[in-house]
Amino acid sequence: MTKLSYRLSILLAATSLLGTAHAQSTATDPLFTAAPESLQPQQVRSLQQRLSDWPQLAYYREQNARLPAPRKGEARVVFYGDSITEGWGPTGSESFFPRKGYLNRGISGQTTAQMLLRFRQDVIALHPAVVVILAGTNDIAGNTGPASQAMIEDNLHSMVELAQAHGIKVVLSSVLPVSAYPWRPGLQPAASVRALNAALKGYAEQQRLVYLDYHAALGNADGGLDKALAEDGVHPTPAGYAKMAPLAEAAVAAALAH
Incomplete structure (x- = not known):
């Protein structure tokens, strides 16, 4: 060679x-x-x-630079995550909470380690009132290498602590149900997802965070998603997002009122 x-x-x-x-x-x-x-x-x-640019800081850098400061009285909300968040659609689109003015800062394929590195740029610097964090499935899939549950929890806890230190209210989301990853044949993640979600729910209760439980609302008997809700078993269809949307809006309202 x-x-x-x-x-x-x-x-x-x-x-x-x-x-x-x-x-x-x-x-x-x-x-x-x-x-x-x-x-x-x-x-x-x-x-x-x-x-x-491992954390993909360049992905939203220009959009962030063009974003004006929140208007007086505006309760800015940032949805922060991976492809499942990015799949809601760009800010202002009809698919992404029309007329709500929420900001989408999801990047497909990302793990919690990458998200932690860009948290200051893509969340704190935007001065939101609330951040909705949805992450962990790509860690379980091993997108950036092996990750234990403790590693995933540590990264998510750090994001929460950073948000709290800057006066940002947190909605901590469960990982969506998944029984198989198309890009990781043979991996059976349903039990790992359940275990992580149980830990996240307990942490949210301990920290008095709003816990957004997508898993309970969307999961099937196998711990995955039916094809009507996610054609590939991972990424929600429009029908899947339609079930998620009112849960997310209720969680944001609860966080703002908290």
């Missing part, structure tokens, strides 16, 4: 641990399946760019 091939192999190995904006597509991404020797210079640059 040449020195260049060795370096590219290391780069590919490291990048495979990071997840991508659509982690489930990595199996067919040519950057991940190509032999190191076959990569073109622009492909190498793309991999280097992914490594240089």
Whole structure:
């Protein structure tokens, strides 16, 4: 193996641990399946760019810079998470709580470790009254490498503590039901999801946070999501989001009144 091939192999190995904006597509991404020797210079640059911005701070940087300060009396709400949050739709769209003015700061494929690193930029700096945190499923899927339940809890606790230190009220969401990940064949996550949610519910009660229980409302007998609610078993369909929306709005109202 040449020195260049060795370096590219290391780069590919490291990048495979990071997840991508659509982690489930990595199996067919040519950057991940190509032999190191076959990569073109622009492909190498793309991999280097992914490594240089692991938490994807650039994703919302320009939107954040254009965002005005909250108006007097405005109770700004940030929805913060991964693809399930991003899938609500962009701020101001008809699919994302029309006329509510909520901000969407979800990034597909992200784990709690990545979200913790961008929490100051994508939540605190936006001066919301409430943040709705939904995360953990990609950690269970291993998108950025193995993660124990304790590691996931630590990251979520740190986000909560940062929010509280800045006077931001927190809605802590359960992980959505999931019995299989299309991009992780053979993994059976339902029990891990239940265990994490039980811990998050207990923590929310201890910290007097609003707990948003999507799992109880959406789960089937297998601990997953029916196809009508999530075609791939993970990402909600419009029908899935329609069931989630009133739960989220009620949780936000409860946090604002708390």
